[in-house]
C-alpha cells in the first residue's frame with residue numbers, strides 16, 4: 001500500500017538502528033507471508049534481518065502477547081503497534097507482566113485491516129482507538145491518543161475511506177441480537193458453539209489479557225478442571241476465560257480471529273464489556289495505565305451487595 | 308476385566324510390604340492376593356523393564372520394576388504429588404498396576420561377560436534388577452563389580468543387598484561411596500565418577516550397566532571412555548515423562564525412539580544416534 | 586465404470602446408513618467437518634479439504650477408558666466398553682486417507698496394538714472422493730499423493746459431470762458397491778472422470794529427512810519458534826498428529842473415569858517430569874519436535890512423511906508458521922562442513 005511505503009522504510013531503518021546500537025535485544029514486527037494477502041508476525045534479533053520487516057493492511061496480528069516470552073528477562077524489546085495492539089501492551093504493563101524498561105513501543109498509523117478477500121475486518125469497522133494509546137516513538141505521523149478518535153497519520157485518509165470506525169456505534173449489535181433470543185435458544189446456540197471447541201488454547205495464548213504464569217487449564221494435576229473436550233468442559237473453559245478477562249479485555253479481537261473453530265468469542269467479551277459498563281460506568285481497558293480495571297478496584301459503593 | 312484397552316487399564320494389586328530405604332525412598336512390594344492370602348506377581352518383568360503404578364484420582368507414573376518371583380518391587384523416591392501420596396500408603400493398600408513396558412537389559416547378549424554395575428542414588432533400582440538376575444544366573448556371567456554412590460550414608464538404598472547378600476556372592480565386588488560422609492561412615496567419600504576412575508575396573512570382556520542422575524552419567528561416561536570402554540559395551544536407562552507405555556501417546560520420544568517401548572535401556576552407541584534431548 | 590448420479594446420493598447414503606454410521610463432510614455450526622449422516626445433515630462435499638479432518642472418528646478427542654474407584658484400602662478398575670458400530674467414512678480425500686495410514690502405523694504396526702483404535706479401524710470402510718479443485722493451502726502432490734485417487738481406500742469416487750464414478754478397491758468396497766447396485770442406484774458410464782487440478786502450493790521435500798538429521802542444533806529453530814504461540818491449533822487440526830493424554834475426569838475424591846484426550850507436543854506441560862525437569866523446556870524445542878517428527882522421525886520410524894499436505898495447519902496457524910515454508914527453508918539451509 002503506497003501510503004505505507006515510507007513507513008516501511010522507516011520501520012526497517014529504526015529496527016536496524018535499535019538492534020545495532022544495542023538499545024533493544026529484539027524487535028517484534030511483521031513480514032510478508034507466503035501470499036501477498038498474508039502479513040505475519042516476525043521477531044528479529046539481528047540487524048541484518050531488518051529488511052524483512054513489512055507492514056500493510058494485512059498485518060492483523062497483535063504481537064503484544066509475545067512479549068510475555070521475555071517477562072523474566074531484563075533486556076528491552078521493541079514492538080511495533082497499531083492502535084488496538086498498543087492497548088495490549090498497556091494491558092501487560094498494567095498487569096505488571098512487563099515493566100516499561102522491558103519494552104520500547106513504536107506506534108504506527110493503521111490503514112484498517114482487511115481479510116484476504118480485501119474486506120475490512122469487523123473489528124476495524126467497529127474500532128474506536130485506531131491510534132496508539134501509548135508509544136515511545138511513532139512513525140508515519142500517527143498521533144498518540146487516549147481518547148476515542150479518528151485515524152491519524154499517513155493512512156488517515158485511506159482508513160476513513162475503507163470505513164475504520166464507521167460502525168463503532170454498532171459494537172454491541174451482535175450482543176443485542178443474542179439477547180433477543182430466549183434462554184433455551186441461547187443455550188442451544190452456545191452448546192453448539194462450545195461443542196466445536198478443540199481446546200487448542202490459541203484464543204488464550206494470543207491474548208494479552210490471558211497472562212497468568214500458570215493457567216488453571218494447564219495445571220491438570222490439581223484436578224480443578226478436566227481436560228476432556230466435552231461440551232460442558234469446553235463451556236467451563238470458555239466461561240472461565242471470558243470471566244477472567246472481563247474488564248481487562250482490550251477488545252483486540254485476536255481470540256476470535258485465531259479460533260480454528262470459528263467460535264464467536266468476541267460476542268461474549270462484548271457482552272461482559274456491556275455489563276461492566278452498565279454496572280460501573282464507561283471503561284475502556286488497556287487505554288490509561290493509571291485507571292484500574294473496574295473488577296480490580298475496591299469501592300464501598302460497589303453495586304454487588306456482598307462486598 | 309472386559310476387552311477394552313487391556314494395555315492401558317491397570318489391575319488392582321496389593322501393597323504387601325513397604326521397606327523404608329532412606330528418608331525419601333521406599334520400596335513397595337506389589338502382588339495379586341487371592342482369597343487365601345496367597346500372593347502372586349501381577350506380571351513378570353525382565354531386568355530394566357517398567358511398570359506403571361496408578362493411584363486412582365491422583366495419577367500414574369512409570370517406575371523401574373524388579374521381579375521378586377511372587378511379587379514386583381518398585382523403589383520410589385519422593386519427587387512430587389503422586390510419589391508423596393505413595394509414601395503415605397500403608398501395607399495392605401491396593402493400587403493400580405499395568406505393564407510390563409519397555410525392552411529391558413539384553414541379558415542373553417551379556418552372557419559370558421564380566422559386568423560392571425555403576426549406580427547413583429535411586430538409579431540403583433534398575434541396576435539392582437540386573438544384579439539380581441546375574442546373581443540368580445551366576446554361572447552365565449563373569450566377574451561382577453558394583454560401584455554405588457549416594458549423597459550421604461543415609462541415602463544409600465538396598466543396604467541389605469549391598470552389605471550382606473551381594474558381598475557373599477562369588478566373585479562379586481561391591482564398592483560404595485558417598486558424596487558427604489558422617490561421623491560413622493568408614494567407607495569411601497567422593498563422587499561416583501572419580502571413584503570409578505580410582506578403582507580402575509576391568510575393561511576387557513566387560514559390559515557396563517550405568518544408571519543414575521544425568522550429571523553423574525555424563526561424568527562417568529567420560530571416565531569410562533578414558534578407561535577404554537567402547538560405547539557398544541555400555542548400557543544405560545533413560546527417563547522421560549510417560550503416559551501410555553506402548554509407544555502411542557507420543558510424549559516419551561527421543562528422535563524416532565520411544566523410551567517406553569524401544570527403551571528405557573539403550574546401548575551408548577545407539578544413544579549417540581539419537582538427538583540430545585532428554 | 587459404475588456411476589452414482591448426484592440425485593441418488595441421498596438415497597445411497599440413506600441406504601448405507603441403515604446398516605452403518607456413515608460419516609459425511611457436512612457444515613456443522615459454521616464449520617465443515619465429518620458428521621454422522623442423517624437427512625437433517627447439511628452435506629458439504631465441496632470443501633477441499635473439510636476444515637476439520639476425520640481424525641476424530643478413529644481417535645476421538647475424548648474417550649473414556651475405564652472407571653476407577655478408591656475407597657479405603659480397595660481400588661477397582663472397570664473397563665468402559667465402547668460400542669463400535671460398522672462405520673463408513675464417505676467423501677474422505679486422499680490426504681486424509683493417507684493420514685489414516687499414518688495413524689495405522691502408530692496404533693497398529695507395532696506390538697502392542699492400540700485395542701480401541703484397532704477395533705474402530707477394523708469396523709471402518711473408507712469411501713474416498715476425488716479432489717479435483719484444490720483449496721488455497723493444499724500441497725498433497727508435493728507429499729507424494731494423488732488428489733484424484735488413493736490406492737488404499739475401499740471405494741474410490743471419481744468426479745463426473747452429474748455424479749460420481751464408483752470404483753471398488755477392496756472386498757469391503759465391493760460389498761458397498763454391490764449394495765448400491767442391488768437397489769438400482771448405480772448406472773454404467775463411459776464418461777472419463779474429471780482430472781485433478783494442480784495443488785495450489787508446491788514444495789519439494791526430497792531429502793529433507795536426511796538433512797534434518799544434521800539440523801538438530803541449527804539456529805533456524807530459534808527463529809521459527811520466536812512467534813509461535815505454542816497453542817494446539819496445528820496439531821489438533823492435523824489428521825496425522827496422534828498424541829494423547831491419559832487423565833482423570835473426577836466424579837469425586839474417590840471415583841472417576843480415566844479418559845484419553847488429544848494432547849500435543851506444543852504444550853509446555855506435555856513433557857514435564859515429576860521432579861520438574863523438562864527435556865523440551867522452550868518454544869524452540871517444541872516447535873522443532875513438531876517439524877522433526879513430521880519430516881524426520883516419522884519417516885525414520887515408519888518410512889513415510891507424517892504430513893499429507895492437507896494444509897490445515899497452514900490455514901489456521903494464528904501466526905502463519907507454515908510447514909510449506911519449513912520444508913522450503915530447510916531445503917535452502919546450507920550446512921557447513
Ligand code: SF4
Pocket residue numbers: 203206207208209210245248249250251252253254255256269
Ligand atoms: S479476550 Fe480477545 S479481544 Fe480481549 S484482549 Fe484477549 S484476545 Fe484481545
Ligand code: SF4
Pocket residue numbers: 196197198199200201202203204255258259260261262263
Ligand atoms: S481457540 Fe477456539 S477452539 Fe481453540 S480453545 Fe479457544 S475457543 Fe476452543
Ligand code: SF4
Pocket residue numbers: 819822823824825826879891892893894895896897898899908
Ligand atoms: S502437518 Fe499440516 S499440512 Fe501436514 S498433514 Fe498435518 S495439518 Fe496437514
Ligand code: SF4
Pocket residue numbers: 557820825826827828848849850851874875876878879
Ligand atoms: S507433531 Fe507433536 S503432536 Fe503431532 S504427532 Fe508429533 S509429537 Fe505428536
Ligand code: SF4
Pocket residue numbers: 202812813814815816817818819820851901902903904905906
Ligand atoms: S505453529 Fe502456529 S498453530 Fe502451531 S502452536 Fe505455533 S502458533 Fe499455534
Ligand code: FES
Pocket residue numbers: 548549550551552553554555556557558559560565566567568
Ligand atoms: S509413554 Fe506414550 S509413547 Fe511412550
